[in-house]
Amino acid sequence: MIDLYTAPTQNGHRAAVMLEETGFAYRTHKLDLAAGEQRKPEYLAINPAGVIPAIVDHDGPGGKPLTVTQSGAIVLYLAEKAGRFVPADPAARAAAMQWFMFACTDCAGTSSNIFIASVLVPEKSPANVAFFEQRLLRFLALADQRLGESEWLAGELSVADFALYPTVAGRMALVEKAGGLANLRRWAAALSARPAVAKGMAASA
Numbered sequence: 001m002i003d004l005y006t007a008p009t010q011n012g013h014r015a016a017v018m019l020e021e022t023g024f025a026y027r028t029h030k031l032d033l034a035a036g037e038q039r040k041p042e043y044l045a046i047n048p049a050g051v052i053p054a055i056v057d058h059d060g061p062g063g064k065p066l067t068v069t070q071s072g073a074i075v076l077y078l079a080e081k082a083g084r085f086v087p088a089d090p091a092a093r094a095a096a097m098q099w100f101m102f103a104c105t106d107c108a109g110t111s112s113n114i115f116i117a118s119v120l121v122p123e124k125s126p127a128n129v130a131f132f133e134q135r136l137l138r139f140l141a142l143a144d145q146r147l148g149e150s151e152w153l154a155g156e157l158s159v160a161d162f163a164l165y166p167t168v169a170g171r172m173a174l175v176e177k178a179g180g181l182a183n184l185r186r187w188a189a190a191l192s193a194r195p196a197v198a199k200g201m202a203a204s205a
């Protein structure tokens with residue numbers, strides 16, 4: 001059994017989607033971030049960073065409990081535990097890792113910056129929000145180009161696709177407003193049609 005600590009955010013969805021795709025039994029614990037539940041001592045004992053997501057795998061390596069934080073690390077941990085979604089061929093694996101890191105750092109980080117600039121900073125500036133939106137759209141244009149050559153980011157369906165999907169789904173209004181990006185929208189529709197992806201997004205909604 002795996003305990004998932006999550007909230008309705010792109011990082012939370014990333015972990016839940018991967019739990020559904022890998023099929024491990026899990027229980028969801030939703031934290032109210034606005035109420036500061038992520039800073040309560042009982043949660044800080046699980047993740048001292050005071051952010052979601054986190055998982056506790058009660059059947060971790062050697063049968064011992066293991067806590068994993070960072071949504072990208074959770075995705076990789078579950079994929080490796082299941083033996084799925086990480087290509088075996090070294091070149092394909094390198095491509096999967098490249099697009100996986102692109103999703104978790106460039107895209108997820110910039111999407112978070114949109115939220116930070118529009119909601120959290122003490123002095124709001126529409127120009128700063130637009131800056132991060134344009135930056136994210138430039139990253140997504142790269143993914144769109146790749147998805148014009150390949151059905152999935154790394155050739156075969158991989159951790160890279162599951163890592164990027166929650167960011168694209170969460171920023172679909174921006175993608176639609178920008179127009180174009182037809183390959184990216186085709187790819188997002190294919191992922192959202194997967195029952196496990198839909199269930200994971202709902203589990204952390």
Ligand SMILES: N[C@@H](CCC(=O)N[C@@H](CS)C(=O)NCC(=O)O)C(=O)O
Nearest residue numbers: 009011033050051052053070071072
């Ligand atoms: N890089 C981390 C980011 C985790 C993160 O910032 N989580 C946010 C929600 S998406 C959070 O818990 N924020 C609450 C807070 O900062 O108090 C990951 O991918 O897991």
